[in-house]
Amino acid sequence: MPLALVDCNNFYVSCERVFNPKLEGRAVVVLSNNDGCVIARSSEAKSFGVKMAAPWFKLEIFSKQQGIIALSSNYALYGDMSARVMSTLSTFSPKQEIYSIDECFLDLDGFAPQSLASYGQTIRQTVKRNIGIPVCVGIGDTKTLAKLANHCAKKGFAGADGVCDFGLLSIDERQTIFANIPVGDVWGVGRRITQQLLSMNIQTVEDLRTANPDIIRKQFSIVLGRTVQELNGIPCIDLEETESPRQQIMVSRSFGSSVTSFTDLSESVAHYATLAAEKLRRDKSVACSICVIIQTNSHQEHEPQYQGSLIVPLPQPSDSTMKLVEAALKGLKTIYRSGFRYKKSGVLLMGLQPKSTIQPTLFDDPIEQDISTSLMQVMDAINQKMGAGKLSIAASGICKPWAMRREGKSPNYTTDWKELPEVA
DNA sequence: ATGCTCCTGCGAA
């Protein structure tokens, strides 16, 4: 019955600190792509009042005055560190669900109930010792309760020292805690639903737990009804050990600066289609259609706004960079309007299916198919060996004036020998 | 009624 949710503390900041101990004890934030918003904060940065998702350009002056350190995001580093953490955590249970880059569920069914909290401490110490990343552990009878327990562990509720096991609490203790947590802190309750719940005078976790499930289902959704059940210890959301194949692949970015020419825009689209195709082949899937998306900057309200998108069906399901880029650019020609300052473009691969299931149609040219597959394999192998983007197609352009800003990125310590700093 | 596809809203990290 019991489940643990293990969540890394300030994960991106913690990753940076492993390789740069001078960041320890300092206020540190990690910024999103384009150095746009804050996406991770050390506890010191939080106490300065820096909010999640805050636009960096509004904070920059204040932050420099206060000595807050800002780093661009380094996903190669975080992805690699995540794999190490997950591997260590997998040794603590036969059943693990990796839920996101920095958290996983562990099935603790059959473990001695009284010793779960100390088991949680062992998990924390082991991950800290082996990988250098601090984590918190929440334990409860459902995923929603485990998430909530983790929240309590992080906040230090009920004397929690990085671990919180709801199984140790009496009914009264649990009710007291739930009555002091705002309903918006529950997994699955976001901003909109919080507002609606408040208008019904459901303010705390305890209010939601004791709400009438039928009314919740009717007024909101099946999903929120399940949340209420889970808060009451009735499991509705299963542990998923094997991840199911993705249904879509999205690659989109905001530009470092606005783009007006069709050429620049088409180069960005070709580039993103290339990245999407690489993901697709890694998944061993094929796509049936590709959607192209272009947008102006919606934050610049006085500027003319335009958002265009178009789904382009592929003649046959494909994983070929050439075919996908060709289709994407065809779509772009249709939706492009001159006279706008574009801020973002992207592609979305849709109708994904395993490559193994598709069968050649009457119109396929099997020889061309084979050549295309071999070419893609060679390109992927070269880019794997020499570094991403070393070999690309001409349509992606060379100088990339739209490339994103990343002024404070740390080295790829764990995935690229060339980026390791010299030892003094 | 039933079952699709397409599209939007919402939440999460």
Add this chain to the structure above:
DNA sequence: CTAACGTTCGCAGGAGCAT
């Protein structure tokens, strides 16, 4: 120095259409 506000994914549910 400029200008400057993220990305990717799944699910639910309604609209529109065909059967």
